[in-house]
Amino acid sequence: MFQLAGVTKSYAGRSALGPITLDTLAGRTTVLIGPSGCGKSTLLRLLIGLIEPDAGTVTFDGTPVTPETARPVRRRTGYVIQDGGLFPHLTARGNITLMARHLGWDRARIAARVAELAALTRLPADGLDRYPHQLSGGQRQRVGLMRALMLDPAALLLDEPLGALDPLVRADLQADLRDVFGALGKTVVMVTHDLGEAAFFAARIVLLRDGQVVQEGSPADLWNRPADPFVTRFVQAQRGPQIPQEAT
Amino acid sequence: MTRLAIAALVLLTGCSPDRAGSARPVAVGSKKFTESVILAEMAAQLARQAGTDANREDLGGTPALWLALTQGDIDVYPEYTGTITRQILQADPPDLAAALAAHGVRMSRPLGFRNNYALGMRKDVAAAKGIRYVSDLRAHPDLRLGFIHEFLDRPDGWPGLKPHYGLPQTNVRGMNHTLAYRALVEKAIDVTEVYTTDGEIAQYDLLVLEDDRHFFPAYEAVWLYRADLEDRRPGVVAQLRRLEGRITETDMQRMNARVQEEKANEGQVAAEFLTRTLGAEVSVADESLAARLIKTTGEHLALVVPSLLAAVLVAVPLGVLAARRPALGRGVLGATGVLQTIPSLALLLFMIPVMKFLLDEGTGAPPAVAALFLYSLLPIVRNTYTGLKGIPHSLQESAEALGLTPWAILWRVELPLAAPTILAGVKTAAVINVGTATLGGFIGAGGYGRPILRGIDKFDIPLMLEGAIPAALMALAVEGLFELAERAVARRP
Ligand SMILES: Nc1ncnc2c1ncn2[C@@H]1O[C@H](COP(=O)(O)OP(=O)(O)O)[C@@H](O)[C@H]1O
Numbered sequence: 001m002f003q004l005a006g007v008t009k010s011y012a013g014r015s016a017l018g019p020i021t022l023d024t025l026a027g028r029t030t031v032l033i034g035p036s037g038c039g040k041s042t043l044l045r046l047l048i049g050l051i052e053p054d055a056g057t058v059t060f061d062g063t064p065v066t067p068e069t070a071r072p073v074r075r076r077t078g079y080v081i082q083d084g085g086l087f088p089h090l091t092a093r094g095n096i097t098l099m100a101r102h103l104g105w106d107r108a109r110i111a112a113r114v115a116e117l118a119a120l121t122r123l124p125a126d127g128l129d130r131y132p133h134q135l136s137g138g139q140r141q142r143v144g145l146m147r148a149l150m151l152d153p154a155a156l157l158l159d160e161p162l163g164a165l166d167p168l169v170r171a172d173l174q175a176d177l178r179d180v181f182g183a184l185g186k187t188v189v190m191v192t193h194d195l196g197e198a199a200f201f202a203a204r205i206v207l208l209r210d211g212q213v214v215q216e217g218s219p220a221d222l223w224n225r226p227a228d229p230f231v232t233r234f235v236q237a238q239r240g241p242q243i244p245q246e247a248t
Numbered sequence: 249m250t251r252l253a254i255a256a257l258v259l260l261t262g263c264s265p266d267r268a269g270s271a272r273p274v275a276v277g278s279k280k281f282t283e284s285v286i287l288a289e290m291a292a293q294l295a296r297q298a299g300t301d302a303n304r305e306d307l308g309g310t311p312a313l314w315l316a317l318t319q320g321d322i323d324v325y326p327e328y329t330g331t332i333t334r335q336i337l338q339a340d341p342p343d344l345a346a347a348l349a350a351h352g353v354r355m356s357r358p359l360g361f362r363n364n365y366a367l368g369m370r371k372d373v374a375a376a377k378g379i380r381y382v383s384d385l386r387a388h389p390d391l392r393l394g395f396i397h398e399f400l401d402r403p404d405g406w407p408g409l410k411p412h413y414g415l416p417q418t419n420v421r422g423m424n425h426t427l428a429y430r431a432l433v434e435k436a437i438d439v440t441e442v443y444t445t446d447g448e449i450a451q452y453d454l455l456v457l458e459d460d461r462h463f464f465p466a467y468e469a470v471w472l473y474r475a476d477l478e479d480r481r482p483g484v485v486a487q488l489r490r491l492e493g494r495i496t497e498t499d500m501q502r503m504n505a506r507v508q509e510e511k512a513n514e515g516q517v518a519a520e521f522l523t524r525t526l527g528a529e530v531s532v533a534d535e536s537l538a539a540r541l542i543k544t545t546g547e548h549l550a551l552v553v554p555s556l557l558a559a560v561l562v563a564v565p566l567g568v569l570a571a572r573r574p575a576l577g578r579g580v581l582g583a584t585g586v587l588q589t590i591p592s593l594a595l596l597l598f599m600i601p602v603m604k605f606l607l608d609e610g611t612g613a614p615p616a617v618a619a620l621f622l623y624s625l626l627p628i629v630r631n632t633y634t635g636l637k638g639i640p641h642s643l644q645e646s647a648e649a650l651g652l653t654p655w656a657i658l659w660r661v662e663l664p665l666a667a668p669t670i671l672a673g674v675k676t677a678a679v680i681n682v683g684t685a686t687l688g689g690f691i692g693a694g695g696y697g698r699p700i701l702r703g704i705d706k707f708d709i710p711l712m713l714e715g716a717i718p719a720a721l722m723a724l725a726v727e728g729l730f731e732l733a734e735r736a737v738a739r740r741p
Pocket residue numbers: 011012015016035036037038039040041042043
């Protein structure tokens with residue numbers, strides 16, 4: 001669905017990304033992973049034309065993403081960022097329906113779609129009329145997801161959507177998100193820095209370092225066939241809980 | 249931008265170029281001193297006798313009144329023959345009536361008294377120096393002179409008097425007429441100009457120096473009125489002319505003193521005189537305090553509300569532009585900042601010729617509204633700019649990522665997010681505006697400034713407070729109102 005061909009991006013002469021060539025899997029989930037500052041968010045922004053590449057091309061369904069074509073691409077793509085990026089002056093419902101209202105959907109259609117999404121994302125009914133600061137972190141992410149899904153986009157981009165949540169809420173939401181992705185069969189590109197989370201979601205993981213792809217493949221590939229010592233270090237740095245041995 | 253502002257102002261103040269229409273009340277002009285106000289009151293009351301509505305407008309100096317009369321802002325005002333020849337026409341034509349008719353203006357016969365310019369001194373100071381005539385002043389070069397500003401400018405004032413007598417004094421200051429009397433009594437100055445009908449001459453027992461070389465012309469009080477007044481308002485001119493030859497110098501001195509010393513209301517004094525002298529059943533326009541307050545409050549709001557609304561309509565887009573285009577933004581913020589550093593009174597006076605040029609209306613409310621408008625721009629532009637610049641980048645990105653158009657982003661996301669900051673800017677502008685609008689009193693714009701300035705002129709503290717206290721209360725009320733609005737807008741974080 002999204003294709004990057006020889007894309008580079010630098011800020012003030014410092015390379016932030018690339019050159020990079022990458023395809024997303026249509027109808028499947030691709031997870032971008034890598035240390036902080038490696039260019040994951042930059043890559044997502046390039047996909048929907050929020051920033052322009054210095055070189056190379058980004059295409060969506062075969063159409064180049066340029067300033068002129070970016071808006072239709074954005075309307076066919078949902079985008080969720082770490083804290084949800086919700087507008088504080090609108091209620092959850094106001095946030096979710098903003099774009100549909102802008103496009104002139106009628107009330108009934110909007111209400112039906114909101115109800116459908118609330119059920120899908122399991123947002124409590126009373127959450128819809130709260131302002132973002134009145135919602136919990138997990139609820140905010142559910143609202144962010146509903147907003148991204150409102151127009152029934154072909155693709156969904158998520159930039160560390162679960163980064164700031166406590167472990168229980170996070171596990172809950174991980175499971176719900178995976179169900180949603182599975183139910184909808186959309187093309188998903190998700191950013192995380194947690195390998196466990198990546199393995200939980202992904203058919204395919206793309207590991208980035210300093211703006212370059214180090215390795216891409218299934219979770220098993222990364223564990224069992226690391227491409228270089230960096231991958232090994234990265235895999236080993238993710239540790240589960242150390243349970244102290246009991247003396248017998 | 250200017251064009252937009254003008255359009256907004258025209259729209260909001262409802263100024264139309266057709267001001268000489270017959271539907272509006274007869275407008276009587278007056279200068280800013282007691283005698284002129286009393287005479288104008290008489291004219292207004294007599295015009296009402298002819299069965300029409302009539303308003304009094306305090307417009308300030310001779311040039312402003314002459315302008316207002318010739319362009320049809322006012323219909324009539326009391327003037328003095330000496331002023332007509334020396335200052336207005338700057339000629340002494342054999343046929344004064346014909347010279348005035350060329351300007352579409354007619355003159356009544358003299359009302360009876362003369363209000364000549366003269367120089368006045370404390371009797372004891374004059375006696376000590378042996379001064380009785382104006383020419384005696386030549387021997388005392390270090391006398392301190394204090395004149396009103398208009399006297400310092402007029403050819404029949406100091407600029408003519410000095411060479412005519414060869415006066416050597418260099419210590420000459422401009423000051424308010426009432427203050428000049430005070431200063432003279434307190435010996436802060438030695439000589440001031442007086443009008444021979446001033447109530448203060450008797451009150452302070454002053455010596456009026458004899459004009460031994462006949463410099464000052466006769467200043468006989470007359471009505472100046474528009475030639476078309478007779479056609480538009482039949483009967484009004486006849487009513488005005490009933491006063492020809494009826495007011496003596498003593499009458500006028502007494503009426504001036506009634507207002508200056510006893511703080512009587514000018515309208516009341518005028519009505520008493522008309523009743524006594526003409527047996528006229530005049531409607532005394534002596535409103536109650538409440539009625540006066542309602543009127544000045546209405547006038548004040550008519551200055552504040554249109555100027556503020558116009559400023560919001562212009563300043564918010566300017567602030568948006570400034571936030572969008574940084575180079576332009578610096579220019580816009582700089583320019584509105586410079587406007588703010590112009591002293592408010594100077595800006596107000598500067599707007600007189602500007603509005604005369606733009607709307608053909610150089611007195612009253614329009615220049616005041618224009619000045620207040622310019623003054624209100626900066627706080628609103630700056631806060632709009634700051635409010636927009638303060639929106640977190642992540643929210644801007646979220647809005648863009650939704651696929652909203654730039655206009656929709658501005659309208660649905662950015663402006664609502666910046667609203668509390670913008671509102672705070674409008675509040676600041678409104679509070680400044682309410683205070684600054686009192687200066688409108690200087691150019692006849694009405695509002696709370698009028699009682700304040702009349703109060704200063706008459707040394708009438710209660711009258712000053714009649715303007716100052718409501719102005720302060722209105723500022724507080726505006727502040728309170730905006731705080732309520734801010735709270736409503738800020739329900740969210
Ligand atoms: N708007 C920007 N201006 C300057 N540098 C930026 C900007 N956005 C990102 N960068 C830089 O580009 C690099 C990649 O950033 P980013 O894509 O945000 O990384 P990640 O999301 O993987 O943590 C970093 O070095 C970051 O400092």
